[in-house]
Amino acid sequence: MTSGAPTGAAAPRRRGRPSRTQSDTGPATRDRILQAARDEFSERGYEKTSVRGIAKAAAVDPALVHHYFGTKEQVFEAAITVAFAPALEAPATVEEGPLDGVGERLTRFVLGVWENPSTRAPLLAIVRSAVNNDTAAAVFRRLIAAQLLGRIARRLELPDAELRAELAAAQLVGIAMLRYVIKVEPLASADMEQIVARVAPVVQGHLTGA
Amino acid sequence: MTSGAPTGAAAPRRRGRPSRTQSDTGPATRDRILQAARDEFSERGYEKTSVRGIAKAAAVDPALVHHYFGTKEQVFEAAITVAFAPALEAPATVEEGPLDGVGERLTRFVLGVWENPSTRAPLLAIVRSAVNNDTAAAVFRRLIAAQLLGRIARRLELPDAELRAELAAAQLVGIAMLRYVIKVEPLASADMEQIVARVAPVVQGHLTGA
Numbered sequence A, B: 001m002t003s004g005a006p007t008g009a010a011a012p013r014r015r016g017r018p019s020r021t022q023s024d025t026g027p028a029t030r031d032r033i034l035q036a037a038r039d040e041f042s043e044r045g046y047e048k049t050s051v052r053g054i055a056k057a058a059a060v061d062p063a064l065v066h067h068y069f070g071t072k073e074q075v076f077e078a079a080i081t082v083a084f085a086p087a088l089e090a091p092a093t094v095e096e097g098p099l100d101g102v103g104e105r106l107t108r109f110v111l112g113v114w115e116n117p118s119t120r121a122p123l124l125a126i127v128r129s130a131v132n133n134d135t136a137a138a139v140f141r142r143l144i145a146a147q148l149l150g151r152i153a154r155r156l157e158l159p160d161a162e163l164r165a166e167l168a169a170a171q172l173v174g175i176a177m178l179r180y181v182i183k184v185e186p187l188a189s190a191d192m193e194q195i196v197a198r199v200a201p202v203v204q205g206h207l208t209g210a
Helices: A027-048 A051-058 A062-069 A072-083 A085-089 A091-095 A099-115 A117-132 A134-156 A161-181 A192-208 B027-048 B051-058 B062-069 B072-083 B085-089 B091-095 B099-115 B117-132 B134-156 B161-181 B192-208
Strands: none
Touching: A027 A051, A027 A062, A027 A072, A027 A117, A027 A134, A051 A062, A051 A072, A062 A072, A072 A085, A072 A117, A072 A134, A091 A134, A099 A117, A099 A134, A099 A161, A099 A192, A117 A134, A117 A161, A117 B117, A117 B161, A134 A161, A134 A192, A161 A192, A161 B117, A161 B161, A161 B192, A192 B161, A192 B192, B027 B051, B027 B062, B027 B072, B027 B117, B027 B134, B051 B062, B051 B072, B062 B072, B072 B085, B072 B117, B072 B134, B091 B134, B099 B117, B099 B134, B099 B161, B099 B192, B117 B134, B117 B161, B134 B161, B134 B192, B161 B192
């Protein structure tokens, strides 16, 4: 996965000394900090990662990290957003197409993100961080729940659409936990299509069932 | 929840100095160590807890902790086993009764354990430890998967019973994650009966459906 410079999103909050005098400013430096942040958060989790450590890994002054991204929480959110740009875009592909196939599309999408080693590692880091730290959990809530699930819920146009989307997500989150994190057998080694066959109808049922 | 001395289970592995000379041996000391272990693991998680720290909290020599329980992994397993004695007994109540009500009984049992503050805290500690540490994950697998799910799977008498039990568990694990750990709304504040009404049929379907 490349770490192309995120353009949209919130403007970087300025904090600390401006650091304008440093020679290594500009988009390339910003990307390098972001890449270092992803690596640090992936490797150490939210709690053990520091802005100082990210700055060191990116070979910049810590003030520059604050300059571009703000607080540690904001660096974390920026790092997640980049790492999951494909995942956060994906609801479009999940939403598109007939509503009666949304269960299978969402199931394949989520399992696909976990099966792919390049997205599994940062996702695992996010899950670990969210389970261990309330601030990281809040970031996780905002990104995943509000964006991914919120968009699916709006598509459903049902009064309890949000709860439905979360119960569907819960089925997939639980499978991710038991298959990829805790690695319970036979689920951990089960064929992907066998899982899709059993799970897609459940996800569909949560979303559009009676 | 009381911490009655577990009798069955594996005999304590003896390691380090025998510590027979210490005055404070006996079941009361063993219980005190186990209680200290539960508290330490609950508070710090698996990785940050040490046998030395447990010994200090129980006011005994670290050798005595090794004497009664063996390695840190074995202390962890003993502490979990005691904390979840009620939960690990519970499959009996889940298994009993008609098979077509097992989905609702398992759903109510798991949500009940999470709703109860005295079991939620140690459970959260175990989940955190299992997500962060492979050794703790292995202990979790042995206890929960092998014992709780294994017994339910045997009751089903179906060729893919284990996978069915794990997919059912995944739905409940995911709800626990989103409702109690990440605290996603509206799921976190949803009425328990509303959740049971939507989830019990799914769990039942995984266990006994087509």
